Amino acid sequence: MFDSAKALAFNNVPDREEIKGAIFKTLMSNGMFDNAHIRLTLTRGKKVTSGMSPTFNLYGCTLIVLAEWKPPVYDNSSGIKLVTATTRRNSPNCIDSKIHHNNLINNILAKIEGNVANAGDAIMLDKDGFVSETNATNIFLVKKGQVSTPHADYCLPGITRATVMDLVRKENIVLHERRISLSEFHAADEVWTTGTMGELTPVVMIDGRVIGTGEVGPITKQIQNAYKVLTTETGVPIPKHVEK
Structure with missing residues (x-):
């Protein structure tokens, strides 16, 4: 995620400890201690106006922590x-x-x-x-x-x-x-x-x-x-x- 954010010229990216803290807070708030899947999404953050230019994102990045109960996606026993x-x-x-x-x-x-x-x-x-x-x-x-x-x-x-x-x-x-x-x-x-x-x-x-x-x-x-x-x-x- 950090490499991708760098390649996309993101600014004010939260550091590793901040992201870990956000993940733990989400899991603990929802009582999710096992069999949970977490998807992280990092956006450029809020824009001041519409348009493609990243210079319109003036408020820093927004981190979205999506945690959900996820059953097995594939059959890892039979294939x-x-x-x-x-x-x-x-x-x-x-x-x-x-x-x-x-x-x-x-x-x-x-x-x-x-x-x-x-x-x-x-x-x-x-x-x-x-x-x-x-x-x-x-x-x-x-x-x-x-x-x-x-x-x-x-x-x-x-x-x-x-x-x-x-x-x-x-x-x-x-x-x-x-x-x-x-x-x-x-x-x-x-x-x-x-x-x-x-x-x-x-x-x-x-x-x-x-x-x-x-x-x-x-x-x-x-x-x-x-x-x-x-x-x-x-x-x-x-x-x-x-x-x-």
């Missing part, structure tokens, strides 16, 4: 199906996808294609036809015991993605970050996606092609378990709520 969308992921020539922003029309159109096909999500390609990510998550494949994930040139390099890449290396599994064609995903031994809400989700079918055996693969399970251990043992504790 999900994906389809490939016709809508492409934005190129850095247009809107750099490394900027985390609310202009998600491409992703929404891809998700609609996924919904029509009764799929969990939709794979999005870059302008050259290589796999970028899905409409909501990053994506990995396993082939002959090695893991590959697309370069983050056309997608948001997610925090969960980076965490999983570190876990793959710590599990002594070879990891490649490279251009990957769609046919490689069709022929993969295992595929999974990563994201904040879904964590690590197995993929058992893409575009009607069964992935591997059609069941969650051994390396996927290995990394899922490593991720579960990591998230159980680390994190920032929520201050205890004191009743008045």
Whole structure:
């Protein structure tokens, strides 16, 4: 978020401690201490008049903390199906996808294609036809015991993605970050996606092609378990709520 705010020339961005305080205050005020999902939105703040120029936002940034009870988004036990969308992921020539922003029309159109096909999500390609990510998550494949994930040139390099890449290396599994064609995903031994809400989700079918055996693969399970251990043992504790 800080990098995106810098790229968008935001001024008076709240610091990390202020944002943490706002998150904790929201959670404690609503009694949300477990199974809650938090979405942070940072705007330029109140304008003095209409217009596109950021110079009209004279009152500093506004931070919105949206906390909600969120059931599991994906089936992380049996896996999900994906389809490939016709809508492409934005190129850095247009809107750099490394900027985390609310202009998600491409992703929404891809998700609609996924919904029509009764799929969990939709794979999005870059302008050259290589796999970028899905409409909501990053994506990995396993082939002959090695893991590959697309370069983050056309997608948001997610925090969960980076965490999983570190876990793959710590599990002594070879990891490649490279251009990957769609046919490689069709022929993969295992595929999974990563994201904040879904964590690590197995993929058992893409575009009607069964992935591997059609069941969650051994390396996927290995990394899922490593991720579960990591998230159980680390994190920032929520201050205890004191009743008045």
